[in-house]
Amino acid sequence: MQRERSRAKLVAPRRPIVLVVDDMPANRELLEGYLEELGYDVRQARDGIEALEAVAAEEPDLMLLDVDMPRLDGIAVCQRLKMHPTRRLIPVVILTASNDREVRLRGIAAGADDYLSKPFDAKELLIRTTVLLRDRELNKRLDATESVLFALARAVEARDRYTIYHAERVGRYAEAIGAAHGLDAEDGELLYQGGVLHDLGKIAIPDAILLKPGPLTDEEFAIMRTHSTEGERICLSLRSVTHYLPIIRHHHERFDGGGYPDHLAGSAIPLGARVAAIADAWDAMVSDRPYRAGLSCDEARSRLRSGAGKQWDAELVDIFQHLLDTGLQERVARRQLTATA
Numbered sequence: 001m002q003r004e005r006s007r008a009k010l011v012a013p014r015r016p017i018v019l020v021v022d023d024m025p026a027n028r029e030l031l032e033g034y035l036e037e038l039g040y041d042v043r044q045a046r047d048g049i050e051a052l053e054a055v056a057a058e059e060p061d062l063m064l065l066d067v068d069m070p071r072l073d074g075i076a077v078c079q080r081l082k083m084h085p086t087r088r089l090i091p092v093v094i095l096t097a098s099n100d101r102e103v104r105l106r107g108i109a110a111g112a113d114d115y116l117s118k119p120f121d122a123k124e125l126l127i128r129t130t131v132l133l134r135d136r137e138l139n140k141r142l143d144a145t146e147s148v149l150f151a152l153a154r155a156v157e158a159r160d161r162y163t164i165y166h167a168e169r170v171g172r173y174a175e176a177i178g179a180a181h182g183l184d185a186e187d188g189e190l191l192y193q194g195g196v197l198h199d200l201g202k203i204a205i206p207d208a209i210l211l212k213p214g215p216l217t218d219e220e221f222a223i224m225r226t227h228s229t230e231g232e233r234i235c236l237s238l239r240s241v242t243h244y245l246p247i248i249r250h251h252h253e254r255f256d257g258g259g260y261p262d263h264l265a266g267s268a269i270p271l272g273a274r275v276a277a278i279a280d281a282w283d284a285m286v287s288d289r290p291y292r293a294g295l296s297c298d299e300a301r302s303r304l305r306s307g308a309g310k311q312w313d314a315e316l317v318d319i320f321q322h323l324l325d326t327g328l329q330e331r332v333a334r335r336q337l338t339a340t341a
Helices: 002-007 025-037 048-057 074-083 101-110 122-158 166-180 185-197 200-204 218-224 227-236 239-250 271-286 297-307 314-325 328-340
Strands: 017-021 041-045 062-066 092-097 114-118
Touching (some): 017 025, 017 048, 025 041, 041 048, 062 074, 092 122, 114 122, 122 166, 122 185, 122 200, 166 185, 166 271, 166 314, 166 328, 185 271, 227 239, 271 297, 297 314
Parallel strands (some): 017 041, 017 062, 062 092, 092 114
16 A cells, blocks of 8 residues: 555656647547557647637747648648747657658748658657657756756846846847847847856855945955856756856956956957946946935946947947947836836
8 A cells, every 4th residue: 555655646647748730630649649549648630720729829849830721721830839939849740741852941941940851650640749748848848947047047136136038138238239239039048048048157156245335345346256156057958058157157248358257358258248248337337226326327337438349349349339329228127117016
């Protein structure tokens, strides 16, 4: 009896949900039969519109998607999913005729993860779904890891009422600079998230230093400076966030080489760190601190200009000044108010 209890699960394992999208009822029923035998929960949709409605109501773990359907075809559905910020990680398998090379190429271009040829082979279906669902679970775990890091970053801010929402604003400023510099949306998202995480290492800084209501001593400042390498250390073993490491480690480098921790100069400083340095400095200058009031925008802009080419990348400073002219600071503030309302 005790052994039976020890083997019992506190929570029954969840069966993966597979959404089958095909305008032919016979194909849907055939695939549902195969998939249920494999232990999956199956949902059906008759066309692309129904598929998107089904995903909005209950996100599947995998989608099997026919191409030629009324109202909205499978390629368009795949494109919409892969452009969505959270649903883009749903694995999509395109259902296609075995000799339809053009459809396969269009599917790959739309972001499909795999394809399955008609007529369906049960063994091939098993292998492809097993692999994709395993990758899906791994991605979900990586997302969960990132979520913990972002929670830690926000916990750092919560220790000090003067810096609350600072990292969020830094991320938004950095994202805007990147877009104006010509970076694509993916790189913009990296800049935003790197901006949010840039001060993660402050979680290792004692409150007596981090929350000190006045200027730091030389010894205290030396400890504070370790936050960039401490943040990198926290993230080093997490492969899913390695692309943020240059921002976390190098956002206090100076363009003239006088920064820390590695005294990099000019273009040797990673672009993301050069962008984050400006965003971080701007928000710090215009925000109140226990020992001083925030600078006026005019004074902060003057300091940016005087530091261009010395502390910061002059080209990026010019881009940021132009963004301020177009109301960037006000847009970021409105977005923050909306997010916290």
